[in-house]
Amino acid sequence: MNKHDRIAKVLREGEANGDGWSLELNTSSGRTVYAVAVAQNNRRSRTGPTWSYVFENDGWTSIDLGTPGSFETLKSAYSTIGLSPKDIKRVLISHGHSDHDGTVSEFLDDSEAELWAHQSYQPLKNYIPWEINYRKGSILQKELNRIAEEKIEPSKEDDSRSETDKNYFENRKLTVVTKHLEDGDEFSDLKVMSTPGHSPDQICLVLDDFIFTGDHILPEITPHPTSKMVFRNTISEKLPEFLKDPSELYGLGTYLDSLGKVIQLGDEYTVLPAHRLFNKSSFNWSGVERAGDIIHHHEKRLNRMVDKLQNKTSNLEETTKGIFEKSKLLGSNLYAAMSEIVAHLELLEDTRDITITTGGEISIQGSGTNYKEYISGLLKPGP
Ligand SMILES: [Zn+2]
Numbered sequence: 001m002n003k004h005d006r007i008a009k010v011l012r013e014g015e016a017n018g019d020g021w022s023l024e025l026n027t028s029s030g031r032t033v034y035a036v037a038v039a040q041n042n043r044r045s046r047t048g049p050t051w052s053y054v055f056e057n058d059g060w061t062s063i064d065l066g067t068p069g070s071f072e073t074l075k076s077a078y079s080t081i082g083l084s085p086k087d088i089k090r091v092l093i094s095h096g097h098s099d100h101d102g103t104v105s106e107f108l109d110d111s112e113a114e115l116w117a118h119q120s121y122q123p124l125k126n127y128i129p130w131e132i133n134y135r136k137g138s139i140l141q142k143e144l145n146r147i148a149e150e151k152i153e154p155s156k157e158d159d160s161r162s163e164t165d166k167n168y169f170e171n172r173k174l175t176v177v178t179k180h181l182e183d184g185d186e187f188s189d190l191k192v193m194s195t196p197g198h199s200p201d202q203i204c205l206v207l208d209d210f211i212f213t214g215d216h217i218l219p220e221i222t223p224h225p226t227s228k229m230v231f232r233n234t235i236s237e238k239l240p241e242f243l244k245d246p247s248e249l250y251g252l253g254t255y256l257d258s259l260g261k262v263i264q265l266g267d268e269y270t271v272l273p274a275h276r277l278f279n280k281s282s283f284n285w286s287g288v289e290r291a292g293d294i295i296h297h298h299e300k301r302l303n304r305m306v307d308k309l310q311n312k313t314s315n316l317e318e319t320t321k322g323i324f325e326k327s328k329l330l331g332s333n334l335y336a337a338m339s340e341i342v343a344h345l346e347l348l349e350d351t352r353d354i355t356i357t358t359g360g361e362i363s364i365q366g367s368g369t370n371y372k373e374y375i376s377g378l379l380k381p382g383p
């Protein structure tokens with residue numbers, strides 16, 4: 001037992017992987033928060049269901065909905081708490097990934113609800129995420145895309161899935177955001193924290209002693225960090241001023257800074273994540289110390305990378321092979337693995353622990369230990 005283990009009143013029992021569970025929770029001040037797990041539709045995702053949270057805060061408020069195609073599942077889940085979309089006054093999206101905002105357009109059509117999201121959400125939802133970046137924005141990005149083109153066969157897309165995705169992106173462009181959230185905003189008892197890194201528009205929401213973390217902090221799995229972003233010119237010119245320099249919204253350093261920010265909140269907060277609250281037939285309650293665990297995971301990876309670079313120059317492909325097992329580098333997995341390594345190399349470049357030549361050769365600079373100081377600074381507990 002840890003102090004975040006709480007007795008949840010089970011309103012509906014679901015599957016071992018979390019699908020279908022419906023819970024009633026209480027904050028320290030006695031406020032009721034409903035948590036329902038919406039199974040992913042047509043997805044072979046390892047993250048499991050998306051948890052949608054519902055509570056009263058100047059009217060019924062929902063956080064996150066689920067994947068495209070899961071609207072009926074969401075409605076059935078809401079019926080277990082005695083609500084329907086028509087009862088909801090506003091929907092807050094933790095970030096613009098399809099497993100969170102996948103059914104927003106149906107929800108808005110079926111209700112009077114407003115849509116609230118981080119101020120970056122609206123301008124970015126007009127684009128398909130993988131089409132916005134200028135793939136030659138840095139030596140590492142150029143290398144990543146060169147190797148990917150050379151080594152990865154384009155996958156034969158499953159037609160029904162790409163059709164669902166297409167509809168999702170088209171519908172998403174048309175949704176209207178009523179409130180553009182910024183760090184520090186407060187609405188009645190709900191506080192907004194901007195926590196970019198996993199996604200540029202990722203927010204955490206604090207209510208009493210609960211923190212709804214979206215994909216910023218997850219139990220069991222380490223959320224995928226973004227790598228740095230250079231927007232294509234044609235897109236950049238259409239973006240608002242605050243997005244023109246995206247360095248504070250993307251990248252591993254940005255992500256780790258945002259984890260440090262949550263640690264500063266202090267130990268009394270309970271993390272309510274968008275995935276894995278329940279898995280393998282048991283609950284995963286945790287506090288902000290989970291943010292520290294995730295920082296340690298990345299620190300270990302950085303340690304291994306720096307170790308391998310001592311006395312030996314390397315490049316992106318070799319560094320990736322040195323960190324991941326062969327089985328994790330097959331097909332499109334290679335891209336995911338390399339982009340994760342790019343994010344870590346970018347951080348080591350920022351802390352001046354490595355240099356990268358224009359030919360993509362990577363070597364240690366100085367003692368290669370500056371990053372350790374940076375990380376221990378993040379882990380210092382808050383007031
Ligand atoms: Zn996500």
Ligand SMILES: [Zn+2]
Pocket residue numbers: 047097099100215274275
């Ligand atoms: Zn997610």
